[in-house]
Structure formats: structure tokens, C-alpha cells
Amino acid sequence: MQYNHLEIEKKWQEYWANKATFKAENNADKPKYYVLDMFPYPSGAGLHVGHPLGYIASDIYARYKRHKGFNVLHPQGYDSFGLPAEQYAIQTGQHPAKTTEENIKTYRKQLDKIGFSFDWSREVRTSDPNYYKWTQWIFIQLFNSWYNKDTDKAEDITTLLDKFKTEGNAGVNAVCDEDVTIFSADEWKNFSDKKQQEIVLQYRLTYLSDTEVNWCPALGTVLANDEIVNGVSERGGHPVVRKKMTQWSMRISAYAQRLLDGLQTIDWPQPLKDSQINWIGRSQGAMVSFDVAAHDAKIDVFTTRPDTIFGVSFMTLAPEHELVAKITTPEQKQVVQAYIEATAKRSERDRMADVKTISGVFTGAYALHPFTGKQVPIWIGDYVLAGYGTGAVMAVPCGDQRDYDFAKYFGIEIPNIFADVDISEEAFADKEKTVLAHSDFLNGLNYKKGMKTVIYELEKRGVGYGKINYRLRDAVFSRQRYWGEPFPVYYKDGMPQMIQEKYLPIVLPQVEKYLPTEDGKPPLGNAEVWAWSSTDNKVVNNDLIDNETVFPIELNTMPGWAGSSWYFNRYMDSNNDTQFVSKQAVNYWKEVDLYIGGSEHATGHLLYARFWQKFLFDKGLIPVDEFAKKLINQGMILGTSAFVYRVEGTNTFVSKELIENKKVQPIHADVSFVNASDELDIEAFKNWRPEFNNAQFITQEDGVFRVSREVEKMSKSKYNVVNPDLICEEFGADSLRLFEMFLGPLEQTKPWKTSGISGVYSFLKKLWRLYIGKNGINVSDVEPTKDEFKTLHKTIKKVEEDIENFSFNTSVSTFMIAVNELTALQCNKRAILEPLLVLISPYAPHIAEELWNQLGHNESISTAAFPKFEEKYLVESSKNYPISFNGKMRFTIELPLDMDKQEIEKAVMANEKTQQQLQGRVPKKVIVVPGKIVNIVG
Secondary structure, eight states, X not given: OOOOHHHHHHHHHHHHHHHTTTOOOSSOSSOEEEEEEOOOOOOTTOOOTTXXXXXHHHHHHHHHXXXXXXXXXXXXXXXXXXXXXXXXXXXXXXOHHHHHHHHHHHHHHHHHHHTOOOOXXXXXXXXXXXXXXXXXXXXXXXXXXXXXXXXXXEEEHHHHHHHHHHHXXXXXXXXXXXXXXXXXXXXXXXXXXXXXXXHHHTTBSEEXXXXXXXXETTTTEXXXXXXXXXXXXXXXXXXXXXXXXXXXXXXXXXXXXXXXXXGGGSBOOHHHHHHHHHHHOEEEEEEEXXXXXXXXXXXXXXXXXXXXXXXXXXXXXXXXXXXXXXXXXXXXXXXXXXXXXXXXXXXXXXXXXXXXXXXXXXXXXXXXXXXXXXXXXXXXXXXXXXXXXXXXXXXXXXXXXXHHHHHHHHTOXXXXXXXXXXXXXXXXXXXXXXXXXXXXXXXXXXXXXXHHHHHHHHHHXXXXXXXXXXXXXXXXXXXXXXXXXXXXXXXXXXXXXXXXXXXXXXXXXXXXXXXXXXXXXXXXXGOSXXXXXXTTTEEEXXXXXXXXXXXXXXXXXXXTHHHHTTHHHXXXXXXXXXXXXXXXXXXXXXXXXXXXXXXXXTTTHHHHHHHHHXXXXXXXXXXXXOSBSBEXXXXXXXXXXXXXXXXXXXXXXXXXXXXXXXXXXXXXXXXXXXXXXXXXXXXXHHTTXXXXXXXXXXXXXXXXXXXXXXXXXXXXXXXXXXXXXXXXXXXXXXXXXXXXXXXXXXXXXXXXXXXXXXXXXXXXXXXXXXXXXXXXXXXXXXXXXXXXXXXXXXXXXXXXXXXXTTXXXXXHHHHHHHHHHHHXXXXXXXXXXXXXXXXHTTTSHHHHHHHHHHTTOOSOGGGSOOOOOOGGGGSOSEEEEEEEETTEEEEEEEEETTOOXXXXXXXXXXXXXXXXXXXXXXXXXXXXXXXXXXXXXX
């Protein structure tokens, strides 16, 4: 009876689906364990073998925890809104919902083939109105909340309104816009309704504001920083410019300190934590206010080194700073405008990364030093960003290398305020340097005392104050896209109004075109039925808009991170129609116990999700303020690319050994055209693309054309993708699962080589033969031997340790050793082989289920308890003593470990082999070290 992986895997995948084997209950006597993968975006390309790596690891752990007696939640779904589906819709006219559905079917089929123990009854899709109804609901909760600094949490907006009505806003300690006007309770009552709405909008946790954004004209949308690579869009490689637009934003900055503090409570990789710490960017210093000469304007600057204020010799504003247009002199207008236009074509990321280029323009205006009154020239430079701090810096050339380089390049004064410091060096290398500034209150003070003294003097003069600053900016939450969550917002008299929760979801309308309108409105501007009737409480035709009872609906959609910022909570209760998650469900599951996903989401999804979690916690909707206790970043599986070499200027290709001194151009070839010996299928390559149809090939004498190989990121664009479906077809899903774990530690990047999987496949066939003979199952109930028990229990010990430490690669080696040892022992004992199957089942569940069934079990192996390790089977009761004669070992004798010296000596001397060595001689002495050696000295 042969091992037929195709038959076995199909059988058990159908069994699990029909029996709902892995369905989790929301209440159980068992302890709970929640295992989660970062859910995939269902692209048209489908999965390649690199994608399942994290899923296999999480599945092993989920199955292990079930064996350990836990009620395991291991769900899966799809992050199904996004730009790729919309771009495909623009190109083909096919609705994104249709392509998304097709892609999801492909993904589901591929995932099922690999045998994951997902609870598919809880599947979520961010593009499903039943799901994004609750994303819209959370948005409304954010809109109706403000952040109270006194209680250090989000509160309902009604508590803020109560303060305004009774005491005005002077005593309100809130996270809000910088330019809030102070008013009394009486003034508040006399404001118009619209004015009151405008004021409250300055406090809400989600709000409208004019924001500098990354605008991609070709895609017709705003892009996040992580969607831009080298100044162009990651999708399509289109130019991106900086542009000011009215956008929805999320006041994530309110949670900056709590986001930092929370990192101390979660078991996440330190490099990922460091990324978030740097992104949040906490710094302590002072806010300093500089008057602008000849203008009724001030420039506020945050500095971490207020003690260097007497070293300021110029100021630099971001080109986008709102004061630039106002203060620039007529003589400088043209050159300043040209510089601003050039800067708009560079992304923030590029500007931050470029530390070598020195560029800037003088505005012609001057600021007044807050202490000396001296005029300080005001420049603009693209190394200063409008969104970071105040968009302005006070430049101290003798204390900062970049300021020094800028001043040197443009011939600006460089005053020296440090004693014994060469100003061409970085003066901040030693922060304890004595400051010898030209002021009575700073002379002789060190760094720390100098800071405190300057802050005191700033506050005394009313020109500044001490402040803790964060680099973290409020997150832009609008996208000029079609395929995203619609905002539950309509506009009355220009002010945003929330649609009542009972009328959600507000479903995406049908449009004919997915591009922005001719007058530049987002794609939803093409919708004909996209107005809100406040009397009928439904979406109606735009022709009915009268701004009295029928109003325009928001045309932007939410970004991709909206739905992914809370999906882990929805899995707990995904079929609930009345709540985003019930109290009973969320109090049972609480949080994710193990989360596996990519480190590339450190400052995107993972930061935003922590922010939303803390907000929902503040509102009493969930019991914990961190959503995942433990996080593991899986490494990347690299592909082995194939390259052919074309002689430059020709359509002739040369086999790699024949290149010699020819000038050649490397070209990626599809790896499916190349065999294990690196030989190219020339005809397949020629038929691949039209430009290669008539290509010439210089081959070796035997007609063979060889390619070169290089390990790169596995990518469709590099033609090095390996389809897991093909691997499952040829070798089986269990082989794929074992092989991906066997490649190396989970967190490490490692190359894929299909040829290596045959060894794993051979192991599974060997495992099969332990249980199955020519006539079927071959297992006995005879008591195992000592050696058989020893093999089993050292395997139990090692595998349990490996799984608990997520060292899955070493478990695979342990299984191979165990099967080899049991095969050599000709073991067919049920007491050994049954627990061995349970050990292997998290890794290779299909073969384990089949053999478990063959052993006579009617229930799934997933219900079996994990074998218990017993130390006694590894405790040695005897010792194989090396017997030496005059220091040379001649043979060994196995003796009980509890023998004393006399008994050991007596047993050795009585042994036949000892007598043969002595040949009647009497030894001078016998040296016995119990548990180690016996040496007979002749």
C-alpha cells in the first residue's frame, strides 16, 4: 500500500471542511488561545511559496495548542480594498468587486490546498459592507470623541461641550489644533451653530484640515509615505508631488506617549519596537518664538538644545511653510517660487534621506532674536519638512553639522559659542560641553543646567516655554480613490455631519469611471446616486441636492489601513449584526496571543492598529489596550532567479560558459524554462515573448544552453516565482509545510531551492512505511523496548521545546532522526507510533490524519492530547564501560550503573574477553572509575 499524497490530502481537506473541525467556540471550559496571521491582500498573481511561510508557522502553533487542550481561535480573511484592484478596473473597466472576488477564490483554493486549520466560519473581507459598516461606525466614534489630557484618555464629545457651555475653553486641557481661539461660556452661547461646529472640529479625534500630502497625478490619489519609493509611486512608478488639500486626519498624536509606553508591555521584536520608537520620536526641549521683522508674524521653533540659542545665525523654513508667501520680499519672489515648485516634486522620504545635497533660498526677510533683538536671515530649505515640528528650525552652525554645512555653503555667519571646540567639528558630540554663550545667565553652565536656565528665561520673557515634542504626526485619513470604505459623512453648509449609526453601512455607489472627474474631484464624483436625504435617511440621486433636506456625501474614501486597524477584534465575533464585537466575545478572547506577519508594517498597520485599540479601550468597548501580546516577524523566502545573456546591440544570446569578453546584457528568464542542471528550454524561451521569437542562441557543442543563477526577492517581475500549487501537486502539502520550516529559523531570510524538497518527500514515505506494510496497517500492541521508549521521549522533549521556542526547523530534523532510529529498531509498537503521529501532526497534518485513522481512531487527530514527556525513559540504567589495558581501549562491557567499584572489578575480571587479553597473567592493579572507565595495568 503506497503513500498517495494527492488522495490523502484531498480526503482530509474535505473532512475538515465538512466537519468544521477547527471551528472555535466563543465560550469554553478550556483555556483560550488566539493565533493570528496578518491577513493577505488578494492580488491577481495568487500565492507563491514565500507567502505561506508565516501561515505554516502559525498553523503549527495553533494545532499544537489544540493538542495541549486549548480552545484555539485561528481565523483568516482578506484585506480586500486597495489600489491594485482599482488600477485594474481603470485599465479594463471591470468592477473591482468582481476582480477581488475572483482573486479571493484563487487564494482560498490555494490556502486550502496547504491544509491550514483556519476557522473559515469567521472569515472577514474589508470590502464587504457587513464588515465596513463597523469601520464606518468606529469612524463615527472617533469623530464624536476628544482627548482629555487631564484624564489621559479619549472622552465623548458631549463632555467637552458641557465644559464650553459652563466655563468656555480656557481651562480645557485637550489635544487640539494649535490655533484654537480662547472664548468664555457666554461667547460660546452666542456663536452661530456653524461657528460652534468649526470650533469643535478643532478638538475631535478625526477632523478636517488643510494638509500637505503626497499627490500622485497619474493615479489621481494621495499616497502614504510607505507607498512611495525613490520619489515615485510604488504602484506604477508615477511621479509624486507635495500638495495642500483638505483632508480627513486622525489625531494619533494624542496617543504618542501611550504608544511609546505600551511597547514595554508587549513581547514584540526589538527592531520593530525601535522602528516605532524612532517614528514617534519623543524629544524634550523648548518652543521658542521669533518675531519677523517688518511683519505682524511670529515663527515658532521647537529645539532640543535651547541652551544654544545664542548661536543662532539664521533660520530655515520648510518651503511649504504658511509664512513663506507672506514674508518673502518682492526681489526674492521668483527664485523662492521656483524652489518651492522644485521641492514639491520630491517626496518627504527622499528629502529626509538626502543628507548630502545642500540647497536653499533666502526669503529676503529677517527674524528678531528673542534675547538680543539681532536680525537673523530667514531661508527656506527642503531638508526642513512642514509636517515635522513647526516646519521651522533655528540654525546653530557651530552646534549642528547640517547647519554648519548650510552656513558654510551660503556664506552665512558662524558664531562660536562653545569653549575649546573646533566649530568645523560636531560640537554636540559631547553634550556636557560647557556653554560660554554671550549672556549673563548662561556663562559657565553645563548642558543640562543651561537648558533649564534658558527655558526659565524664555518663559519669564513670554517668548517660549519648555515642551516635550513628538515627531509623530496626525495621520491623513482621506484617499482620492473609489475602491475603499466610504465615509459615513454628508455636508451641510460646508460642515461635516455624521450619518446616524442605524442607517449604516453607506455602501459604495456604482460609477462608470474609476478615475477622478474632469474637474479634479475623486472618483466618487462620477457617481450619480451619491447624496443623503435627511428626511428619508437614505442615499438618493444627486439631482435632488437642495442643501436643505438633501446634501452631498463625502467623495473621498478611507485608506487601506482603516479596515486592518481593528479586524483582529472582528474575528472574535464576525457574524454579529448588532455590534462590532460583543462584550461576551471580546472579554473571552481579549487579545491576540500570537501574531505573525511582516516587519514592513512596523510604522504603518501595526502603529495605526495600536492607536485604534487604545481608543476603543478608552471608550470601554474592549478590555485591553494592546491588541497582540506576542508578535513574530517571519523572514522572507528568496527566489533563485535565472539569467540569460544577450550580446549588446543584437538579439543573440550566449550560454554562460561562452561569454568570455563579450559585452552582454543580463535578462531575467522564467525559472519554469530552466531545469535542475540550469539548462534553458530554448524553444519555450523563444515562444515566451515576441521579441525573442527570432533570437539566435550560441550553445555548447552538445547544444546545451546554460543560464546563470542568482538569489533575489521572490517576485513576479523577476520571473522567479514558484507556485505552491505545483509543489503540492508533485510532492504534497505536507512536504511543502515541512520543507518551508526546514529551510531555517522562522525569522531569517532564506533561499528557496525546489530540488531540496525531494528529501522531505522521501522522509514522509519512510514515515508511512513505519505504519503501513504490503497488506495495510502493521502495528502491534506489544510492550515497546527500552530503546524505543527512549527514541519517543527524547523526540517529545525536543519537539515540545522547539515549538514553544518557535524553532520549527530543528523539529523537522528531530522527526527524521526519530523515524530513522525506529526504522532501524523495526519498531511497530502502537505505544510508540501513536504518540509519534500526534507530534508530527501539526507539521504534516494530512499524513498524520490518515495514519491515525488507519490505527482505528474515528475522531480527528487534532482532538488527541499532546504526548507527555517522561524523564525516566531518558535516565540511563547501565553504562557501556570502555575496558583498557595499559591505557589502550580493547573492548566494552555494559554494566549496571548502581554497581560499586568492587562489583565492577569483579564483573570485568570474570569476563571472557578480559581473560583472553591477560592470557593467564595477573594484573598489577585495576583502576575503576564508576560510570566512566576501567583500566587494567599489567
